[in-house]
Amino acid sequence: MKFLFDFFPILLFFGAYHLEGIYVATAVAMVASVVQIAAGWLMWRKVERMHWVSAGLIVVFGGMTLILHNPLFIMWKPTILNWLFALVFLGSAFIGKKPLVQRMMEHIIQVPRAIWHRVNWAWVGFFVLSGVANILVAYQFSEEFWVNFKLFGLMGMTFVFMILQGLYLGLYAERPAEVEAETGPPDRDERP
Template sequence: MKILFDFLPIMLFFGMFKYAEGNKEWAASAATDWLGFIVAGGVVGQTEAPVLLATVVVIVATLAQILWLKSRGQKVDTMLWISLGLVTVLGAATIYFHSESFIKWKPTVLYWVMGVALLFGQVVLKKNGIQKLMGAQMKLPDPVWARVNLAWVGFFAAMGALNLWVAFNFSTVAWVNFKLFGGLGLMIAFVLAQAVVLNKYLQDPEKPL
């Protein structure tokens, strides 16, 4: 359930982009009416309108997530605050300059921030972020937790690089598809592969590393 909540802004971004892409005349008119006062030149064309409208939706959705958690007295993860900051700054640049290049950097920056945070925690602070997150659900030897943490560091580094490769070597439509289906699919595949590997340690905690 949590993964659906985490991916909700991306799903809404995808939905708005696809709708606007299929109704470009409406999208250009709506984007000009709604965003003209903060867009350079005051007019949004049909080419850039879908991604600009989708960007507004993802900013609002991310903010709504935080307000929802706050209203229920729940803790807002640091990464969600960082995500809001990134999507607001890069999204504002995308809207103002009529350029999707800025918002395309957002997933990469977020992936790399998460990877650096995990690596810094393990190497400098001697704290394992993944163990802290998942330690209540499973018991593993400390060396295994260290490997799991580094595996996530590598995954986030690779995902950040892959996002840039898709973003700047393929069409915006292809990137939007990858952002949802590729990102979610690779995340699920990585988690499942990791579960298979870790299962042997859960069954036999004394198993040699």
């Protein structure tokens, strides 16, 4: 269910595009993003930052698409979003004690610190590449091809990358005693 909730605006954009075209699809995605935030708040009493950022970008770029009647603005949205994510992951390599990917996943799996840094850098590269791929497709192919790429291509790339990341992390997964020997006992304010 969480998966469908996260991709709710993209799925509605895709469906609306094939029924009514880019401008209706853009308006539908804008409304869906606002509904996603409201529903997240009503169901869980919180809204993920990713949803706020994505909704902000879709309202800005979607609004420019509708006002200026130019679909290139909405086509730039995935590139800008991916590049923002790349910047956040890049910044986390230098700010704070742990890279972002470690903060997000260490409750699931424990690997050596160097591996977390490698995976974090891999995410930076992936987000940069995804942004470049999106904009190349937007400028080199038809609008319909771009819409299909946005749903199937970018999502497919993400799933493949996540599977590869999981396999890579699995190679270095440590037993709890190995982790404690490397990092020391957990801080008192950290939950086990």
